[in-house]
Amino acid sequence: MTGAAHPDFRALARIGAAVRERLSADPSVRRFPEERIELYAVESFLGADECDRLIGMIDAVACPSSLIDDKDWPDYRTSCSSDIDVWDDTVRGIDARLAALTGLPATSGESAQGQRYQCGQYFQEHCDWFDTSAGYWPREKRSGGQRSWTAMIYLNSVDEGGTTDFTRIRLSVPPLAGCLLLWNNAQADGTPNPWSMHAARPVVRGVKYVVTKWFRARAWR
Numbered sequence: 001m002t003g004a005a006h007p008d009f010r011a012l013a014r015i016g017a018a019v020r021e022r023l024s025a026d027p028s029v030r031r032f033p034e035e036r037i038e039l040y041a042v043e044s045f046l047g048a049d050e051c052d053r054l055i056g057m058i059d060a061v062a063c064p065s066s067l068i069d070d071k072d073w074p075d076y077r078t079s080c081s082s083d084i085d086v087w088d089d090t091v092r093g094i095d096a097r098l099a100a101l102t103g104l105p106a107t108s109g110e111s112a113q114g115q116r117y118q119c120g121q122y123f124q125e126h127c128d129w130f131d132t133s134a135g136y137w138p139r140e141k142r143s144g145g146q147r148s149w150t151a152m153i154y155l156n157s158v159d160e161g162g163t164t165d166f167t168r169i170r171l172s173v174p175p176l177a178g179c180l181l182l183w184n185n186a187q188a189d190g191t192p193n194p195w196s197m198h199a200a201r202p203v204v205r206g207v208k209y210v211v212t213k214w215f216r217a218r219a220w221r
C-alpha cells in the first residue's frame with residue numbers, strides 16, 4: 001500500500017485509533033455490533049430546544065443540495081441543504097461538544113451542514129470519503145485532505161421512511177430526535193472503508209432534518 005494510492009492513510013489510521021479509544025471509554029456512546037465498520041450512536045446528544053432551533057435555521061436557508069460532482073447525477077440527492085451559521089451559539093456549542101466527545105480537533109471539521117428531506121426526498125447510496133481519482137480531489141486535497149469521521153445528528157423523528165441505511169452491511173437506522181450517529185469512513189489501516197456505503201432512504205411520511213459534519217485528516221480550510 002502506498003500513500004499515493006491512499007493519501008492521508010497514516011493520519012487516518014492514527015485518528016481512527018485515537019477516536020476509537022476515546023469512544024470506547026465513554027458510557028454515553030453505544031457501538032453498533034458490527035465488525036466491518038466503526039459506527040456509534042449517542043442518544044440525546046442534542047436537547048429538544050437545540051433541535052427546534054436548528055430546524056428553524058435550516059428552514060430559513062434551505063436550498064437544493066449540491067453534490068460535489070452534481071453534473072452527472074442530477075437525481076442523486078434530492079434533499080435541501082445549507083451550511084448553517086457557524087457563529088451561531090447553538091452551532092458553536094455542538095462543534096465544541098463533538099470535539100470533546102471524539103477528541104477530533106475542531107479545526108479538522110468542515111462547517112456543519114443542515115439538510116431537510118421532504119416527502120419523497122432521499123440521498124442515494126454513497127460513501128463520504130473522497131474519490132481521489134476524481135476531478136475535485138486536487139481541491140479537496142489542499143483543503144484538508146481525505147475525510148476521516150462523519151458525525152450526523154437527527155433533529156427529529158420521522159413518521160415513516162427516511163432511515164439511514166448502511167447498504168452493504170444491511171443495517172438500517174431510523175431517525176431519532178437528538179441522536180448522534182458517528183462513523184469512521186476509514187478502516188483501521190487508514191484506507192477508505194467500502195462497508196461505510198450508506199443512503200438516506202426516501203421520507204414516506206413527514207419531513208426529516210439532519211445536521212452533518214465531516215472531519216478531515218488535516219485542518220479544513
Ligand SMILES: O=C(O)CCC(=O)C(=O)O
Pocket residue numbers: 115123128152162163164198199200201210212
Ligand atoms: O440523511 C441521512 O440519513 C444521511 C446523510 C448523508 O449520508 C450525508 O449527508 O452524507
Ligand SMILES: [Fe+2]
Pocket residue numbers: 126127128198
Ligand atoms: Fe453520507
